[in-house]
Amino acid sequence: MNHSIIIREEKEADYNQVYKLIETAFLTMEHSDHDEQNLVNRLRGSKAFRPELSLVAEYENRIIGHILFTEAKVGNHILLALAPVAVIPEMQNNGIGGRLITEGHKKAGELGYKGCIVLGHAQYYPKFGYKKASMYGIQAPFEVPDECFMAIELVENGLENVRGTIEYAKEFFEIN
Ligand SMILES: CC(C)(COP(=O)(O)OP(=O)(O)OC[C@H]1O[C@@H](n2cnc3c(N)ncnc32)[C@H](O)[C@@H]1OP(=O)(O)O)[C@@H](O)C(=O)NCCC(=O)NCCS
DSSP states (O other), X not given: OGGGXXXXXXXXXXXXXXXXXXHHHHTTOSSOOSOHHXXXXXXXXXXXXXXXXXXXXXXXXXXXXEEEEEEEEETTEEEEEEEEEEEOGGGTTSSHHHHHHHHXXXXXXXTTOOXXXXXXXXXXXXXXTOEEGGGGTEEOSSOOOGGGEEEEESSTTTTTTOOEEOBOOGGGGOOO
């Protein structure tokens, strides 16, 4: 099955399917405000949005996964924030989330981004190279368990001179 799943850039025609997919994926998640689908809508209108970094997983003409990376700053450095990533419940644990993450990283590195941060499951993201952001001297702008706020270097030593508090796109803090 995995080989027939394609990862590609999201198109406008996908927006409705992506909205429903995110809503469904987060429905039963404990650490969720159940607003992730609206967050993605807001972020598409943000200056932090890079359409090349909104990716979907497609299987038999159906959107089954989505990932979004938006620009986030630490001082003058422009990094990326991964949020959210979602896979439809019936297709989870098949490596699709992993493919969205690794293919997103590859594309982001090609676009010149030096690093990415994520707030999420401390057992999941380290599989793809994330480490505690505090190890790089990067802090979250809010209280968060240290092991859940993570960062990855997208190019060698990409985070070497990056220190400080991450500034997310303002759309993360707006409500619908
Ligand atoms: C998190 C999510 C995107 C992962 O996608 P996926 O395609 O199911 O994951 P993969 O197949 O790439 O990876 C599966 C691994 O992730 C682990 N995993 C999946 N969901 C997890 C979770 N919520 N917490 C911790 N680990 C999780 C699985 O146990 C599995 O581990 P294993 O490889 O050791 O067996 C997907 O489960 C999802 O959409 N969840 C609901 C929305 C969500 O929580 N998004 C992330 C917000 S931080």
